[in-house]
Amino acid sequence: MPGERQYATNAERQAAYRARHRDRELPRQDMLAALARTLHGTLARAVAQGVSPLPPELLSPRVDRTLQNLIRYVRAELREDE
Numbered sequence: 001m002p003g004e005r006q007y008a009t010n011a012e013r014q015a016a017y018r019a020r021h022r023d024r025e026l027p028r029q030d031m032l033a034a035l036a037r038t039l040h041g042t043l044a045r046a047v048a049q050g051v052s053p054l055p056p057e058l059l060s061p062r063v064d065r066t067l068q069n070l071i072r073y074v075r076a077e078l079r080e081d082e
Contacts, residue, residue, distance in 0.1 A: 036063050036064075036067055037063055039066075039067070039070075040059075040063040040066045040067075043058065043059055043066065043070075044059055047059050054070070054073065055073070057069070058070055058073055
């Protein structure tokens with residue numbers, strides 16, 4: 001004889017599982033895109049105000065290129081510290 005059901009529906013069971021394993025979920029693409037645009041805009045403002053801790057050459061008109069430049073810059077810095 002089966003035990004008492006903990007969840008009334010499969011949807012409730014799935015929601016509970018997702019809530020327990022939230023830290024294993026990959027970030028959503030729209031969230032990553034929004035973060036990239038925010039980082040690009042923040043870096044552009046810092047460069048325009050002359051307070052950027054990063055070289056202004058990292059900034060590109062395109063968000064994806066700015067992120068690529070930033071990754072290359074950080075990787076180069078890591079190699080210099082080794």
